[in-house]
Amino acid sequence: MAEKTVGKPIKRTEDPRLIQGLAHYVDDIRLPDTLHAVFLRSIYAHARIKSIDTTAAQKLPGVVAVYTGKDVAKIGPVPCAAALPDLKVPDHRALASTKVYFVGHPVAVVVAESKSAARDAVDLIEVDYQELPVALDEEKAADAKSPVIHEQFGTNVAYKLTAGEGDIEAALKSADQVIKQRILHKRLAPIAMETRGVLARYYPGEQELTLWTSTQIPHLCRTQVAIMLGMPENKLRLITPEVGGGFGSKLNVYAEEALMGWISMQLNRPVKWIEGRRENMQATIHGRGQTGYIEIGFKKDGTLTGLRYNVFADMGSYFQLLTPAIPTLTGLMLSGCYKIPAIQINVTGVFTNKMSTDAYRGAGRPEATYVVERALDLVAAELKKDPVEVRRKNFPQPNEFPFKTATGLFYDSGNYQGALDKALKMADYTKLRQDQQTARKEGRLMGIGVSTYVEICALGPSAAMPAGGWESATVRVEPTGKVTVLTGASPHGQGEETSFAQIAADELGVGVNDVTVIHGDTAIVQYGIGTFGSRGLAVGGTAVYLAIQKLKDKAGKIAAHLLQVDASTISFAEGKFTSSAAAGKQITIQEVTLAAHVAKSLPEDMEPGLAATSFFEPKNFTFPFGTHIAVVEINKETGEIDFQRYVAVDDCGKQINPMLVEGQIHGGIVQSMGQALYEEVVYDDQGQLITGTLMDYALPKAIMIPHLELGSTETPSPVNPLGAKGVGEAGTIGATPAIVSAIVDALAPYGVRHLDMPLKPEVLWQIINKKSAGAA
Amino acid sequence: MKIEGTQKIDAPRALMFAALIDPAVLQKCIPGCEQMEKTGENQYSAKLTAGVGPVKGVFNATVSLEDIIAPEHYKLVVEGKGQPGFVKGSGELNLTDAGSATDIQYTGEVNVGGLIASVGQRMIQATANMLAGRFFKSLESEMKAQAKLPADS
Amino acid sequence: MIPASFDYIAAKSLDEAISLLATHKDDAKILAGGHSLLPAMKLRLMQPKVLIDLGRIKELSYIKEEAGQLRIGAMTTHFQVETSDLLRRVCPLLPETATQLGDMQVRNKGTIGGSVAHSDPAADWPAAILALDAEIVATSARGDRVIKATSFFVEMLTTALEPGEILREIRIPGGKGKSGQAYVKVRHPASGFAVVGVAVNLAADGGKCQSAGVGITGVSPKAYRAANVESGLKGNALDAKTLSAAAAHAADGVDINSDLYASAEYRKQLATVYTRRALEIAASRLK
């Protein structure tokens, strides 16, 4: 009997192949006769294409084809799944034809026998552009005087949307005080370690197309690419080999995916495109990108009365899969983990001459948490109260769950006090505040930041999702007793090959190594939705669990038949079926499996085999939460930030594997530190992307990260039988406000109450320097 | 991106100004300018090989002189396109007497696009300053050379 | 990220490399560790037709004491400098600089000669080379030419090396008296290169500063010796006040870089603060 593993920190079974370089990414798949594609991309942010001359490129030895916009007009538009009222949807084609809208916009693609021939040919394509004025800043671009990007709309405003419940005007009026604050969420680049890549192979005889692509959503991508190509969906097989990170950037359907399929069909040869890092910066979606205005109303005792958030959301020039929907998630989470009787969000989605924004780890929710947490800090500062006290004052109590927010959500379960208390204790908060007093007396700039957050995970009930929010699993016990799990979720770094195997192993009484988890091949795995929105375990894992229950039910009946007892007397534990009617008799799952497959003695009318499929539809989202505390000291002479402590207590419901949970939290916090301190996609005033490489776009590195002290509480979710909530995005949601808050707190002696990210040392130094100079 | 500065050159203002709008002089002074052909009134097409150290690109450029108010002001506009992207520079030059010499006060705006913009961020400002520096250095030696020539040439 | 096509020749000796360079002239580039050259080629910022690889020439990789000098072969990797027992003993500034350069992979492949020849405005080595008053030996068909570090760095990405010349060796004069050295740097959060890097080489006798070499990189289009800092130290007792007053001159008389990460104003401040820190560390190490 194998040892139970659920709840234990077992090592990831996928790691050995990753660490040893034995994994296969798209670029590792080599097919004979493969052609290579390289794109010519716009170097202008906004221009009319007067002419394109590909003659010289076509003549270069090794070049097989050069395609421009008009050649690929038959390929359908790049899909946007977000449906919003009165949404203006630009016609987004695989290649630009009359105008280019952003630096990186694909204009032509060269297909050649070698990568270098294709790349050489790109330089030979002559494009005559007529430059046009640019619209870059989301707020200014919304103005009627701005240059218009999509002429047919006559405006850059893609949509306006108001959401929220309660009488916001009355709520703000009833407040003792209202604070307003402008707040920026700069654009970030997701920077998956593996850039995008596509390999397409058309089989003309079978009229089938196989697409290897680095995506988080193999099935949805298959459906959409089939529609774009006008081919039967069941003639398209989509395979995601190893995916080297996505962070939302591969929760998408990209022009390049359909285009490679189309080219392979034109040329009857495999064709491969591997995105370069500079391309990845320019033409893979960005995250965040909001300019917002907060209004928060509150009573003298700190009780919140209402919150309004007016926000200009930067769409970029086109919609990708979920672009316009991302700010709506911000709206959903504006209540944070607080009771706010009235909430309103007014979103203006704005086209700009930049790459599209879309889901990046957290997708709209980090923005919400940041807004709410900054707002609470402002309230605390105004009332001269401890920020912890103001938070506590507004928490719903554990017995108030499911808790209804003024954004229309029902939080499943929670104990916000519990996580906060634990974090305060770990950090020794009272002592920290005393230390801060001492530091201030000594003229040192020490700051403490606390963020209490809640996030919306396990996306989601289908009713709330653009394309279904369920997940699928098939579990098979093979004749030899080995277990195969086919999951519609598509793990790409989260460790679900391990956690799903743990669930299956424990449920079936086999070892984790007896279980294989298969995903990411539409010809093998039943239709599924994919991995994003911290849904893998809570939705996909639940499907695995439920499939196993069905399977065990059937196995139980076979066991009863073999033990010659009534099925109602059968119970299953530790891999063995026993019967209350026949003491001492037992039969193992392996024996039952074999019997199910040789099928010589099965209950009447029972089908042979032992496999079951489940499509799990969750009834609600889940709402993980926690408290993050950052402690910093800022160097007065240079503005450099020294992290003294970082404490995080996260509650993601039941933990299947605490080591995976820690890994996700670590990664999330690190990305948060990136956002808070370093990262920013910068376009200059001409729309040139000047953080074009990793020499300028600063990703946090291990040496830049302080020791992270992690703790957790476990409040099970009632939404699924695993009690799991999800943890993939928690770190990026909880950490950013804590870090900013700590830095702002450190600078409080200079009268600072808010600063916009990224908090580069120079920004801090300028404040310290100017104020000191002013005081002197 | 902005560049600005003041340069004192030991030449009388009228002479200085004449040189600054003389295509032959400009060709010698615009860094990397290999040829310059007149295409219209105060308009030229040019070939530039510009860059720093081993990192150089060839640009097909246009050079135009605008807002000419002799002998005190004009605007020099250079726009080039090439494999590494595009460069657009415009500079307003104001000349004032400084005794027998001339002060040239300049403010310019430089924009780059394409590859150079996306990879060159950290060196672009310094490069622009450097190229402006070279322009004036060449100008200075040109004026010195002119001063040595007989006055009527 | 696909370079233009080029020919590759692995030179077997320095003489062969010199003659290959003489043959191919401007079409050729020397390949050392490739950690500056190859990225530039992949971006097609450089498109040499021929690469002459020095990687197989063993005679260019050494660290030794000779004629009262330290001599370091051009092809010595950053890692070899970092881990050299000899250097740790007699010139710890060099290993201390190497430790802060790039990451492990870069240090394993990149060479001191390649870095100095490339002369990136934010490279670490130039600061140390200047502070140590080093000499650079360039070699060509015409023989060796010895160039002072102070005249070697001409401007951004441009050195005193002439066409056809190969950087063969770096020579560092032997120290006299007690010496204290230090290298400190502000790493750019993206590239890891020096936003500001300050190398200090102090010698003192009887509590007074006898000589001071202060090399600064990252601040200006080329690395420089901070002459006013040095003159503020020489002949003085190295107390906190002196160090701080001298450090205030760290960016005197140079054009100061500005980029997305640090404006000229802020860079100047960093230069001042980090120069003071480097001086303090170096002074504390005087022995």
Ligand SMILES: Cc1cc2nc3c(=O)[nH]c(=O)nc-3n(C[C@H](O)[C@H](O)[C@H](O)COP(=O)(O)OP(=O)(O)OC[C@H]3O[C@@H](n4cnc5c(N)ncnc54)[C@H](O)[C@@H]3O)c2cc1C
């Ligand atoms: C990720 C990364 C991070 C880095 N971080 C840093 C950092 O923090 N600090 C830092 O200082 N550097 C850094 N570097 C640069 C690194 O130090 C390079 O190795 C170094 O700048 C060049 O040395 P190389 O041996 O790789 O030279 P190569 O790249 O081979 O050559 C560079 C140039 O010098 C010429 N050249 C090379 N050797 C000679 C010679 N002997 N004679 C004449 N010409 C020659 C070449 O032709 C070429 O033009 C980093 C590089 C990378 C890729």
